[in-house]
Amino acid sequence: MTDGTFGTRNERLAPLTSLRIGGPADFFVRVTSLDDLKGAVRVARRHELPTFILGRGTNVLVADRGIRGVVLENAWSETEVEGVTINASSGTPLAHVAAVAARSGILGLEWLATIPGTVGGAVHGNAGAFGSDTAEALVDAVLMDLDGETWTVARDELGFAYRTSALQGTPTVVVRARLRGRPGERREAVARIKEMVNERAAKQPLAQPNTGSIFRNPVGEHAGRLIDAAGLKGARIGGAMVSERHANFIVNTTGMATAADVRALIDRCQTVVQERFGTLLVPEVEFVGEW
Numbered sequence: 001m002t003d004g005t006f007g008t009r010n011e012r013l014a015p016l017t018s019l020r021i022g023g024p025a026d027f028f029v030r031v032t033s034l035d036d037l038k039g040a041v042r043v044a045r046r047h048e049l050p051t052f053i054l055g056r057g058t059n060v061l062v063a064d065r066g067i068r069g070v071v072l073e074n075a076w077s078e079t080e081v082e083g084v085t086i087n088a089s090s091g092t093p094l095a096h097v098a099a100v101a102a103r104s105g106i107l108g109l110e111w112l113a114t115i116p117g118t119v120g121g122a123v124h125g126n127a128g129a130f131g132s133d134t135a136e137a138l139v140d141a142v143l144m145d146l147d148g149e150t151w152t153v154a155r156d157e158l159g160f161a162y163r164t165s166a167l168q169g170t171p172t173v174v175v176r177a178r179l180r181g182r183p184g185e186r187r188e189a190v191a192r193i194k195e196m197v198n199e200r201a202a203k204q205p206l207a208q209p210n211t212g213s214i215f216r217n218p219v220g221e222h223a224g225r226l227i228d229a230a231g232l233k234g235a236r237i238g239g240a241m242v243s244e245r246h247a248n249f250i251v252n253t254t255g256m257a258t259a260a261d262v263r264a265l266i267d268r269c270q271t272v273v274q275e276r277f278g279t280l281l282v283p284e285v286e287f288v289g290e291w
């Protein structure tokens with residue numbers, strides 16, 4: 001395999017993540033169609049290289065040493081409207097699904113507009129907001145293994161629970177997903193999207209690089225409340241800081257924070273919260289690459 005035949009070598013991943021952190025990928029390929037996606041997965045397999053699929057990089061902490069093997073950036077965005085269902089390719093931004101649904105007079109998918117990831121990332125981690133989640137909206141999904149073979153699974157086969165699915169920890173790729181809403185008024189959906197996006201913008205530190213909620217909320221509790229009550233708002237390690245605005249966010253204050261800074265700050269939050277309140281916070285963000 002040479003640079004000319006398979007993507008680029010040593011591509012920096014930091015610009016492809018919302019935290020703006022992460023070392024290089026040995027090989028990097030941006031895919032924009034099903035054929036690209038299948039082709040890249042098969043070439044990687046033929047060369048026995050591990051494959052990592054990156055959506056919009058909004059729920060990952062990529063190690064400073066980067067990711068060994070091949071990183072596929074999934075920029076394949078395509079939607080079809082089937083009645084009250086949106087059939088979307090896995091690289092489609094969730095905000096685009098929300099916009100297509102609203103335009104088509106489909107209600108119930110507005111919350112997708114508040115999550116900056118892709119359809120594939122949402123199915124993988126059962127993303128959710130405003131009391132809804134992917135598991136609830138999903139009808140079925142097309143999956144692919146590392147030989148490029150595809151099959152369809154119904155929602156109930158995906159082992160969904162709060163911010164998890166059976167796909168986590170496996171190399172299975174989400175190819176497409178069908179998300180269902182209900183019939184309604186376009187105007188109402190558009191207004192709801194605006195409301196939700198504004199509500200988020202008022203609460204979250206969106207002007208600084210971040211990766212959304214760092215920890216899952218413990219049952220009946222908010223991770224951010226515990227971190228705040230432990231006095232950790234504004235705590236810093238290197239360029240990483242617990243947001244003053246929302247304690248379950250860590251921001252890359254200078255744009256120069258390292259993955260090691262963020263990870264150390266995550267560890268500190270876990271240790272202090274556990275000492276103070278006896279609760280072990282579980283990260284929602286995924287640590288990926290060579291640590």
Ligand SMILES: Cc1cc2nc3c(=O)[nH]c(=O)nc-3n(C[C@H](O)[C@H](O)[C@H](O)COP(=O)(O)OP(=O)(O)OC[C@H]3O[C@@H](n4cnc5c(N)ncnc54)[C@H](O)[C@@H]3O)c2cc1C
Nearest residue numbers: 055056057058059117118120121122127128129173174212
């Ligand atoms: C400002 C902000 C707000 C956020 N708010 C929310 C929120 O309200 N609710 C919420 O749940 N999350 C939220 N997030 C986190 C994040 O947007 C979601 O977890 C999202 O689903 C991640 O999608 P992604 O495409 O960015 O995935 P990535 O971060 O690129 O990847 C995450 C994981 O998904 C896997 N993956 C990605 N695409 C595929 C695919 N096609 N097939 C198989 N696996 C795949 C990756 O390999 C990786 O393991 C927020 C993040 C930010 C930055």
